[in-house]
Amino acid sequence: MRTSWKWPAAVATLTGLFFTGACAPARQGDIPANGAIPTDVMGVARERGLTPDDLYAAAKTFMPSGKHDDYVLFASGGHSGQVHVIGVPSMRLLKTIAVFTPEPWQGYGYGGGPSEVLKKGNMPSGKELTWGDTHHPNLSETKGSYDGRFLFINDKANARLAVIDLRDFETKQIIKNPNAISDHGGSFVTPNTEYVVEGPQYATPIGWEYSDIKNYKEKYRALLTFWKFDPLAGRVDVSQSFQMELPPYFQDLADAGKGASEGLVFVNSFNTEMATGGVENGEPPFEAGASKNDVDFMHIIDWRKAAAVAQHGPTRTVNGMRVIGLDTAVKEKLLFFTPEPKSPHGVDVTPSGENIVVAGKLDPHVTIFSTAKIRAAMAKGSQEKDPFGVPILKLDDTKETQVELGLGPLHTVFDDQGYAYTSMFLDSAVARWTLGGADKGKHPEPDWTLVQKLPVHYNIGHIAAVEGDTATPGHGYVVAMNKWSTDRFLNVGPLLPQNFQLVDSARPGESMKVLYDSPIGVAEPHYAQLIRADRLKPYEVYPFVGYNPETGKKDPNAVLSPKDARIVRKGKVVEIFTPVIRSHFSPEHVTVNEGDTVIWHLTNIERTRDAIHGFCIGGYNVNLSLEPGEHQTVTFQADQPGVFPFYCTEFCSALHLEMMGYFMVKPR
Amino acid sequence: MSDLKVVLADGSQRSLNDFFWPHLLLMLASLLLCLSVFLPFWTLKMNAPQFPEGLKAVLYIDHVEGHVQEIDGLNHYLGMPPLDEGGKLERKVSLGAVSLMSLSVLATLFVHNRWAAALGVPALVFPWIFLADLQLILYRYGHSIDPTSALGGAIKPFTPPVIGIGKIGQFVTEATFGPGYYLSLAAAACVLAGLWMHRRIYREVRAARRRVGLR
Numbered sequence: 049m050r051t052s053w054k055w056p057a058a059v060a061t062l063t064g065l066f067f068t069g070a071c072a073p074a075r076q077g078d079i080p081a082n083g084a085i086p087t088d089v090m091g092v093a094r095e096r097g098l099t100p101d102d103l104y105a106a107a108k109t110f111m112p113s114g115k116h117d118d119y120v121l122f123a124s125g126g127h128s129g130q131v132h133v134i135g136v137p138s139m140r141l142l143k144t145i146a147v148f149t150p151e152p153w154q155g156y157g158y159g160g161g162p163s164e165v166l167k168k169g170n171m172p173s174g175k176e177l178t179w180g181d182t183h184h185p186n187l188s189e190t191k192g193s194y195d196g197r198f199l200f201i202n203d204k205a206n207a208r209l210a211v212i213d214l215r216d217f218e219t220k221q222i223i224k225n226p227n228a229i230s231d232h233g234g235s236f237v238t239p240n241t242e243y244v245v246e247g248p249q250y251a252t253p254i255g256w257e258y259s260d261i262k263n264y265k266e267k268y269r270a271l272l273t274f275w276k277f278d279p280l281a282g283r284v285d286v287s288q289s290f291q292m293e294l295p296p297y298f299q300d301l302a303d304a305g306k307g308a309s310e311g312l313v314f315v316n317s318f319n320t321e322m323a324t325g326g327v328e329n330g331e332p333p334f335e336a337g338a339s340k341n342d343v344d345f346m347h348i349i350d351w352r353k354a355a356a357v358a359q360h361g362p363t364r365t366v367n368g369m370r371v372i373g374l375d376t377a378v379k380e381k382l383l384f385f386t387p388e389p390k391s392p393h394g395v396d397v398t399p400s401g402e403n404i405v406v407a408g409k410l411d412p413h414v415t416i417f418s419t420a421k422i423r424a425a426m427a428k429g430s431q432e433k434d435p436f437g438v439p440i441l442k443l444d445d446t447k448e449t450q451v452e453l454g455l456g457p458l459h460t461v462f463d464d465q466g467y468a469y470t471s472m473f474l475d476s477a478v479a480r481w482t483l484g485g486a487d488k489g490k491h492p493e494p495d496w497t498l499v500q501k502l503p504v505h506y507n508i509g510h511i512a513a514v515e516g517d518t519a520t521p522g523h524g525y526v527v528a529m530n531k532w533s534t535d536r537f538l539n540v541g542p543l544l545p546q547n548f549q550l551v552d553s554a555r556p557g558e559s560m561k562v563l564y565d566s567p568i569g570v571a572e573p574h575y576a577q578l579i580r581a582d583r584l585k586p587y588e589v590y591p592f593v594g595y596n597p598e599t600g601k602k603d604p605n606a607v608l609s610p611k612d613a614r615i616v617r618k619g620k621v622v623e624i625f626t627p628v629i630r631s632h633f634s635p636e637h638v639t640v641n642e643g644d645t646v647i648w649h650l651t652n653i654e655r656t657r658d659a660i661h662g663f664c665i666g667g668y669n670v671n672l673s674l675e676p677g678e679h680q681t682v683t684f685q686a687d688q689p690g691v692f693p694f695y696c697t698e699f700c701s702a703l704h705l706e707m708m709g710y711f712m713v714k715p716r
Numbered sequence: 717m718s719d720l721k722v723v724l725a726d727g728s729q730r731s732l733n734d735f736f737w738p739h740l741l742l743m744l745a746s747l748l749l750c751l752s753v754f755l756p757f758w759t760l761k762m763n764a765p766q767f768p769e770g771l772k773a774v775l776y777i778d779h780v781e782g783h784v785q786e787i788d789g790l791n792h793y794l795g796m797p798p799l800d801e802g803g804k805l806e807r808k809v810s811l812g813a814v815s816l817m818s819l820s821v822l823a824t825l826f827v828h829n830r831w832a833a834a835l836g837v838p839a840l841v842f843p844w845i846f847l848a849d850l851q852l853i854l855y856r857y858g859h860s861i862d863p864t865s866a867l868g869g870a871i872k873p874f875t876p877p878v879i880g881i882g883k884i885g886q887f888v889t890e891a892t893f894g895p896g897y898y899l900s901l902a903a904a905a906c907v908l909a910g911l912w913m914h915r916r917i918y919r920e921v922r923a924a925r926r927r928v929g930l931r
Binding site: 630631655656659702703 | 789
C-alpha cells in the first residue's frame with residue numbers, strides 16, 4: 049500500500065465530523081443526521097484497505113484547506129544547521145528557518161544583513177563556518193512557560209548559539225563561543241529567560257589551544273556557558289555572560305530548574321572515566337572506555353549564586369569572557385555532583401520542578417531525583433569528592449525513586465494529566481508513566497508506574513509533548529522523533545528521511561496511538577518543542593516601510609517612495625537606491641565601472657501580505673529576500689565586467705518575469 | 717411642555733412645541749453634519765481570489781483610507797491614476813464647506829423670514845451634490861487610462877458603479893454608502909422638516925405682528 053495521506057485524510061474529515069457529532073442544522077457536505085458514513089467515503093476506505101483506526105487517525109490529523117494547526121513544533125534541523133517549523137496535528141512543514149547554513153530562499157548568506165549575521169558566527173581566526181549541527185531549540189520562557197517571543201538553538205559542532213526572533217522567524221544573532229569548540233546541553237533557558245545555558249560536550253583545552261591528549265586530565269576542560277539574554281534588545285549580551293569550568297567528563301543534556309528547583313541547573317555526564325580513546329594504539333575505544341563505571345555524575349549548579357560570583361567574585365577573563373574556575377566553583381559551593389546510572393542521556397525537570405528525571409540509556413530505569421532532598425544534601429555538604437574536589441552527594445540522599453521502563457530510555461517530557469513520556473531508543477517505543485508528588489492524583493494509576501509502551505518506528509531519539517518541558521504543559525499530542533524510518537516511506541535511495549511520528553496522548557491510560565508518519569528529508573533533527581499556536585504573534589508584514597530586520601529600526605538608507613530611486617556616484621563607490629514594488633525595480637539600468645564598490649539599497653515598499661520580492665544578480669552570487677516593508681543593503685565589488693541581468697526571484701505578479709533590469713559593468 | 721404657551725404680538729397663543737421642534741431639528745441637522753466628517757461616506761470593496769479578505773477603499777469627506785497603496789499598485793498595471801488623483805479639490809475644501817454648511821443651518825434659527833430657507837439649501841442639496849461629484853470622479857477615473865502602462869490597451873474605458881456590484885479584471889467590486897453619507901442624508905431630512913416647521917410658525921409670528929401694526 050502506498051503511503052499517501054490525502055485520501056484517508058479526505059475520508060476522515062467526513063468521519064471526523066461524524067465523530068464529533070455535529071449537531072448544527074444540516075448543510076451541504078455535513079455528515080447525515082442518522083450518523084451513517086456516506087457510502088462514497090466507505091467505498092474509498094474499503095478500496096484503500098483503511099481500518100477504523102486509520103479513519104480515526106486521519107480525522108485527527110487532516111487539516112481542511114484554510115484551517116490552521118493548533119500547535120507549532122520547532123524542530124532542530126540537525127546537521128542542516130536549520131530549524132523546521134511544523135504544524136501539529138497536520139504535521140505539515142510550514143517553514144524552515146535558516147540559522148547556521150546559507151539558505152537562498154530567505155536570502156540568508158547571499159548578501160545583505162543576513163550575511164552579516166552569519167559572519168558573526170565565524171571562527172575568531174576569520175575561518176568561515178557555513179554549517180552547524182543544530183541540536184536543541186528552546187523557546188523563551190516567562191515564569192517557566194513559553195512566551196512565544198524568541199527561539200534559541202545551539203550548534204554542537206562549533207559551539208555556537210543562535211537567537212531567532214519569533215516576530216519574523218528570522219535569525220538575529222549568532223555567537224561563536226570564544227572558549228569552547230563543542231557543546232551539547234544547549235540552549236536551555238532559565239525560567240524567565242535570564243540566561244540561555246550552553247552546556248558542553250567533548251572536553252578540549254580551553255580556547256581550543258593545542259595540548260597533547262596525554263595531558264587530558266590536566267589541560268582538557270569543559271565549559272558551561274551562561275549567556276545573558278536581554279529581552280528588550282532581543283539579543284544575548286555577551287558582556288554580561290559568564291562561563292564555569294567543569295571537569296572533562298563529556299557533559300550531555302542540561303535543563304534549568306523551575307518552581308521548586310528554580311535557581312538550579314542540572315547537567316548530566318557520560319565520561320566520568322575520563323577515557324581518552326586511542327583504539328588504534330590498543331586502548332579501549334571511547335564507546336567502551338566511557339561506559340566502564342556503573343555511575344556517572346549529574347551536575348547540580350546554583351546559577352544564581354554563580355551569577356553573583358561572576359559579578360563580584362574571583363573570575364578570570366579568557367578571550368573576553370569571564371570564567372569561574374573549577375576551584376572557585378567548589379569553594380563557593382556552586383557545583384555539586386550526585387551519581388546517576390551510567391551514560392544517561394536526558395535530564396528533565398518535572399512541571400512542578402519537584403523532581404528531575406534522568407533516563408538511563410544503558411539502564412532500564414529512569415531515576416527520579418528530589419529537589420527537596422538535593423537542596424538538603426547541598427546544605428549538608430559531602431566529604432566524598434571527585435578528583436577535582438567537587439563534592440559528591442550520595443544517591444540515597446538525592447534519589448526519590450526509580451521506575452523501570454525498558455531498554456534505552458533517553459528523554460522525558462510531561463503533560464497536565466500527571467504523565468511522563470520517555471523515549472525508549474532500543475525498545476523503539478514511547479513509555480507513558482505516572483508522576484507522583486505534585487502530580488499525584490491527576491492520573492488514575494498509582495504513582496511512579498509504567499502505564500503503556502507504544503511502539504514507534506524506529507529508534508526514537510528525542511520526544512516532544514505539548515509545552516511538555518514547561519511549568520504549564522498541555523496535553524493531547526506527543527511527537528516521537530525517530531532516527532530511523534527504514535520501511536515507513538517510499539524508497540528514495542540509501543539516505544533515508546527521519547520519521548516524526550505524531551502520537552495521540554489525549555486520553556489517559558493505555559490509549560496512546562500513532563496517528564501520523566511525517567518524513568523529514570532534511571538532515572537529522574534532534575530536539576523539538578511544541579508550543580500552542582496562539583502564543584505566537586508574528587508580523588504579517590513588517591511594521592513599517594524601510595524596516596531593517598537586523599536592527600528592528602527604520603534603515604537610514606531606506607527608499608520610502610518610488611520618487612527616491614537614484615544612483616549616487618562618489619569616486620569608485622556607487623550607491624543605488626531602489627524601491628521595490630510590483631512589478632519593477634527602479635532604476636532598471638545600472639552602469640558601473642569594473643573595480644567599483646557597489647552599495648545597493650533596496651526597500652520593498654509593499655504593504656500587502658505575501659507581496660514578497662527577491663533580488664538576484666546573475667553571476668554575482670547575490671540573492672535577497674525582501675518581504676513587505678523590508679530594507680536590505682548589499683555591498684559587493686564589481687569585479688567581473690559584462691552585462692548581468694538582475695531580477696525578482698519570488699513570483700510576485702502577472703508581470704513578474706518583467707521585473708528585471710540590467711547591471712552593466714564596463715571593463716577597465 | 718404642551719401646556720407651555722408662547723404669547724404672540726396680538727395676544728394669541730401658540731404652543732412652545734411649535735417653536736421647539738423646528739429649532740431642535742435644525743440644531744440636530746447641524747450636529748449630524750459635523751459628525752459626518754468623522755465617518756466614511758462611501759466604501760468600495762474589491763474581492764478577488766488572491767485577496768481572501770478583499771481590498772477596500774474607504775472614502776471620507778476629506779481623505780481616503782483602506783488598502784490605498786495596494787489598489788494603486790494594482791491599478792498602475794492598468795494605467796489607472798492613483799486614488800489620490802480623484803477629487804483633489806473636493807478633499808481640500810470639503811471640511812471648510814461642511815463647517816460652513818453646518819453653521820449656515822444653525823443660522824436659520826436666528827433668521828425668521830424666507831432667507832432662512834436659502835441658508836438651509838446647501839445642507840439640503842449636499843448629499844446629491846456628493847453623489848453627482850463622486851459619479852463624475854469615477855467616470856474620469858475610468859476614462860483616464862494611460863495607454864503606455866503594462867496593460868494599458870487591455871481594458872476599455874469604463875465607469876465604476878457609484879453603488880452596487882461591478883467587475884474589473886478578476887475583481888468583483890461592491891460599492892456601498894457609509895454611515896457618514898447616511899448622516900448627511902439624515903441632516904438633509906432634518907433641514908427639510910425643520911425649515912418647513914420653522915416657516916409655518918414664524919409666518920404666524922409675523923402675521924400677528926402685522927395684525928397689531930408692527931412690521
